[in-house]
Amino acid sequence: xxxxxxxxxxxxxxxxxxxxxxxxxxxxxxxxxxxxxxxxxxxxxxxxxxxxxxxxxxxxxxxxxxxxxxxxxxxxxxxxxxxxxxxxxxxxxxxxxxxxxxxxxxxxxxxxxxxxxxxxxxxxxxxxxxxxxxxxxxxxxxxxxxxxxxxxxxxxxxxxxxxxxxxxxxxxxxxxxxxxxxxxxxxxxxxxxxxxxxxxxxxxxxxxxxxxxxxxxxxxxxxxx
Numbered sequence: 001x002x003x004x005x006x007x008x009x010x011x012x013x014x015x016x017x018x019x020x021x022x023x024x025x026x027x028x029x030x031x032x033x034x035x036x037x038x039x040x041x042x043x044x045x046x047x048x049x050x051x052x053x054x055x056x057x058x059x060x061x062x063x064x065x066x067x068x069x070x071x072x073x074x075x076x077x078x079x080x081x082x083x084x085x086x087x088x089x090x091x092x093x094x095x096x097x098x099x100x101x102x103x104x105x106x107x108x109x110x111x112x113x114x115x116x117x118x119x120x121x122x123x124x125x126x127x128x129x130x131x132x133x134x135x136x137x138x139x140x141x142x143x144x145x146x147x148x149x150x151x152x153x154x155x156x157x158x159x160x161x162x163x164x165x166x167x168x169x170x171x172x173x174x175x176x177x178x179x180x181x182x183x184x185x186x187x188x189x190x191x192x193x194x195x196x197x198x199x200x201x202x203x204x205x206x207x208x209x210x211x212x213x214x215x216x217x218x219x220x221x222x223x224x225x
Contacts, residue, residue, distance in 0.1 A: 003051075005066040011048070015039075036110070052109075053080055067094045081145055092126065099131055121151050147202040155206045163219050166199025170223055191223055 018034040038045035057063065057078060067120045068077030069088050076166070077098055079086040086103065089095040095111040103113045119139045120129045141150040170177075173194060177187050199219060206212070 056105055056109060060101040067098055096131065123151055134215065156212060159206060159212045162199050162201055163215060166195055166219060169195045169198045195223060
């Protein structure tokens with residue numbers, strides 16, 4: 001993948017001979033070796049996992065495959081964010097083939113598909129879904145990267161959910177915003193930094209109708225009162 005040899009050597013030395021112990025209420029356990037995973041909290045860990053996942057997807061052939069959905073003339077069949085992977089296809093058969101490719105290639109490098117955490121969502125009517133004889137849950141909506149995705153593409157539930165989260169964030173700051181020791185400009189900065197980002201998270205992908213537009217305006221007015 002074009003990684004220089006000296007960086008590979010550095011990373012190998014960084015992870016070589018790792019050991020850990022677990023502290024419990026009765027003391028600490030014996031030291032044991034760590035042979036899998038990346039360091040939690042290390043700034044290099046996300047990059048290592050992304051390289052690992054990208055290599056796995058390339059081996060599965062997803063980059064070259066024509067299976068997927070067309071967006072602006074580009075074929076897209078997967079979206080990845082750390083360890084969350086979304087596969088997309090235009091038919092049930094194509095989706096099964098994508099899933100099998102990823103499952104088989106992942107097994108070669110020690111990764112196992114967790115059926116209980118895998119959800120299936122379709123714009124059409126699918127009541128049951130199986131892969132290798134195992135039943136997978138079919139849902140009409142799910143939370144992906146903090147946003148609620150629905151099968152019908154309706155954003156009204158997502159907008160309501162985030163406005164409620166924004167209202168809760170506003171209530172948590174109630175004592176600060178009512179304090180006479182804090183200047184008005186500072187309170188404005190607090191609302192813009194800690195309330196609006198919560199309420200408007202993912203708004204770039206919202207389809208807003210007149211009712212939702214009025215609801216968001218009412219929320220903003222409530223924040224400034």
